[in-house]
Amino acid sequence: xxxxxxxxxxxxxxxxxxxxxxxxxxxxxxxxxxxxxxxxxxxxxxxxxxxxxxxxxxxxxxxxxxxxxxxxxxxxxxxxxxxxxxxxxxxxxxxxxxxxxxxxxxxxxxxxxxxxxxxxxxxxxxxxxxxxxxxxxxxxxxxxxxxxxxxxxxxxxxxxxxxxxxxxxxxxxxxxxxxxxxxxxxxxxxxxxxxxxxxxxxxxxx
Amino acid sequence: xxxxxxxxxxxxxxxxxxxxxxxxxxxxxxxxxxxxxxxxxxxxxxxxxxxxxxxxxxxxxxxxxxxxxxxxxxxxxxxxxxxxxxxxxxxxxxxxxxxxxxxxxxxxxxxxxxxxxxxxxxxxxxxxxxxxxxxxxxxxxxxxxxxxxxxxxxxxxxxxxxxxxxxxxxxxxxxxxxxxxxxxxxxxxxxxxxxxxxxxxxxxxx
Numbered sequence: 001x002x003x004x005x006x007x008x009x010x011x012x013x014x015x016x017x018x019x020x021x022x023x024x025x026x027x028x029x030x031x032x033x034x035x036x037x038x039x040x041x042x043x044x045x046x047x048x049x050x051x052x053x054x055x056x057x058x059x060x061x062x063x064x065x066x067x068x069x070x071x072x073x074x075x076x077x078x079x080x081x082x083x084x085x086x087x088x089x090x091x092x093x094x095x096x097x098x099x100x101x102x103x104x105x106x107x108x109x110x111x112x113x114x115x116x117x118x119x120x121x122x123x124x125x126x127x128x129x130x131x132x133x134x135x136x137x138x139x140x141x142x143x144x145x146x147x148x149x150x151x152x153x154x155x156x157x158x159x160x161x162x163x164x165x166x167x168x169x170x171x172x173x174x175x176x177x178x179x180x181x182x183x184x185x186x187x188x189x190x191x192x193x194x195x196x197x198x199x200x201x202x203x204x205x206x
Numbered sequence: 207x208x209x210x211x212x213x214x215x216x217x218x219x220x221x222x223x224x225x226x227x228x229x230x231x232x233x234x235x236x237x238x239x240x241x242x243x244x245x246x247x248x249x250x251x252x253x254x255x256x257x258x259x260x261x262x263x264x265x266x267x268x269x270x271x272x273x274x275x276x277x278x279x280x281x282x283x284x285x286x287x288x289x290x291x292x293x294x295x296x297x298x299x300x301x302x303x304x305x306x307x308x309x310x311x312x313x314x315x316x317x318x319x320x321x322x323x324x325x326x327x328x329x330x331x332x333x334x335x336x337x338x339x340x341x342x343x344x345x346x347x348x349x350x351x352x353x354x355x356x357x358x359x360x361x362x363x364x365x366x367x368x369x370x371x372x373x374x375x376x377x378x379x380x381x382x383x384x385x386x387x388x389x390x391x392x393x394x395x396x397x398x399x400x401x402x403x404x405x406x407x408x409x410x411x412x
Contacts, residue, residue, distance in 0.1 A: 003303035005278060005296075006271045008262050011254040018251075019236050028297060030225050034255060035262065035271075042259040045224075046252035048217040049240060053248040056214055056241065065212045065241075072211060090211075091234060097209035 061132065063108040063125045065090050073097075073105060080104045082139040086129065086158065088112055088151075092144065104142070107132065112145055112154040121157055130161050140168040147174060173198075267338065269314040269331045271296050279303075279311060286310045288345040292335065292364065294318055294357075298350065310348070313338065318351055318360040327363055336367055346374040353380060379404075 004010040009031065016027035034042050058064065059071035066072070073079060073093075083104030087093055093106050109124045132138060141162055145151040159169050175193030176185050185193075210216040215237065222233035240248050264270065265277035272278070279285060279299075289310030293299055299312050315330045338344060347368055351357040365375050381399030382391050391399075 003300060004271075005265075005299065005303075006258075006262060006273045008254070008258040008273055009271050011250075012258040015251040015254045018247075020239055021232070022236075026227070028300065030228075031255075031258065032296065033226055035259060037259075039259055041224075042255055044217075045221040046256045048214070048221045049237075049248055050252045052212075052214040052218040052237065053241060053243075053245055056212065059211075065210075065215050067212045067214055090238065093211065094209060094234065097211075 058108075062106045063110060063128070064093050064106055078103075082137060083142070084129075084132065084138050084140070085142040085144050087144050088146065096144070104140075109145075109154070112148075112150045113157060114150045124154075126158060126161070129158065130165075133162060133165050133167055138167055140170060143169065143171045264314075267334075268312045269316060269334070270299050270312055284309075288343060289348070290335075290338065290344050290346070291348040291350050293350050294352065302350070310346075315351075315360070318354075318356045319363060320356045330360075332364060332367070335364065336371075339368060339371055339373055344373055346376060349375065349377045 004013065012031045012034075013024060013027045016022055016030050017024050019027075022030075034045065055067075057066055057069060059066040059074055060069050061074040062071060064071045064073065068075075080103050084107050085096065085102060085104055086107045086109060087096070088109055088111060090108060093108060096102050096106075107125065107129050109126065109129075111119055111124055113119060113121055113124065129141075133141065141158075143155045143158065145154055155171065162169055173196055174189060175196060176182060176189060182190065210219065218237045218240075219230060219233045222228055222236050223230050225233075228236070240251065261273075263272050263275060265272040265280055266275050267280045268277060270277045270279065274281075286309050290313050291302065291308060291310055292313045292315060293302070294315055294317060296314060299314060302308050302312075313331065313335050315332065315335075317325055317330055319325060319327055319330065335347075339347065347364075349361045349364065351360055361377065368375055379402055380395060381402060382388060382395060388396065
């Protein structure tokens with residue numbers, strides 16, 4: 001048991017250490033840092049969390065986090081609405097957006113099918129994906145889920161559902177990371193990178 | 207630049223990543239975690255920080271963080287008020303309290319003398335320490351500052367000031383950590399642990 005000389009301090013440390021990956025010592029360090037900041041900064045910190053929790057909305061179309069009913073990606077006229085990239089969560093959207101190399105839209109599933117965790121297709125945004133494909137003239141669906149058994153299951157489930165609609169279904173390339181050494185790659189990745197080899201000319205255009 | 211689809215999300219991530227040691231990715235993970243928690247929990251989180259920042263007080267006597275004018279340590283009748291341990295900051299108090307082996311009072315300096323950072327004796331709670339020693343019938347002052355040049359300077363400064371009062375001045379023992387192997391200890395620590403060796407009988411009583 002930790003000994004805090006102040007109930008206020010203890011509450012704040014408890015709050016921080018309830019976050020994933022933050023222990024009591026780190027929490028204390030963060031709280032004492034905030035304590036030294038101007039009051040307005042602490043207010044901004046607290047307000048931004050409460051506002052986010054209260055006012056955040058999810059895009060009606062792609063279920064990405066948003067401030068308005070239709071997110072700025074779905075709402076953009078410069079993006080290719082016929083191309084939809086299916087991802088597990090919001091973090092994946094941010095990761096792909098940060099590459100600045102994808103010009104289509106997204107569809108955030110909100111997880112993957114995982115019977116062990118009690119997550120079935122109906123718990124995810126799959127029905128809305130099927131509707132979108134039918135209604136929005138989508139030509140290609142890119143599956144960008146994780147390469148776990150659950151990811152594969154989800155991929156297959158979606159593929160079966162979409163396949164009837166005649167839309168093209170692709171998955172993102174798996175292979176050796178740029179800059180990585182072959183000898184340290186795992187066998188599955190290495191095998192995948194060989195069987196999915198691309199034309200040399202195409203690798204130049206990146 | 208990171209691409210967030212929501213201003214609210216961006217504000218919350220910015221708030222978290224302003225904390226020391228928290229990068230954008232960790233901040234995003236923490237914010238998305240909070241977003242999944244019940245609203246009351248996020249409110250508790252935010253409130254505890256604001257309350258701490260607004261209502262926290264520092265003990266009139268030892269300058270430890272406190273909810274009341276005289277902290278519960280200084281106010282305790284079961285503690286030895288003739289023994290004062292001088293520490294740099296609140297974290298040190300918590301660390302020593304966690305050992306449950308110290309029954310005296312504390313004095314939090316709020317830093318150490320560091321000319322390079324523009325911190326002189328007058329920026330620290332040294333004057334109040336001298337007053338305390340004179341007024342409160344203190345018999346022993348334990349210096350528990352860090353073993354840096356700044357720590358040594360501060361120790362010496364306090365020692366010179368206190369020495370006139372005739373109070374006993376000690377420093378905490380420096381030596382090999384319990385469980386550590388001799389061969390990996392640095393020379394200064396090892397030398398210190400030899401020159402400050404204790405009677406074997408005394409080591410048993412711990």
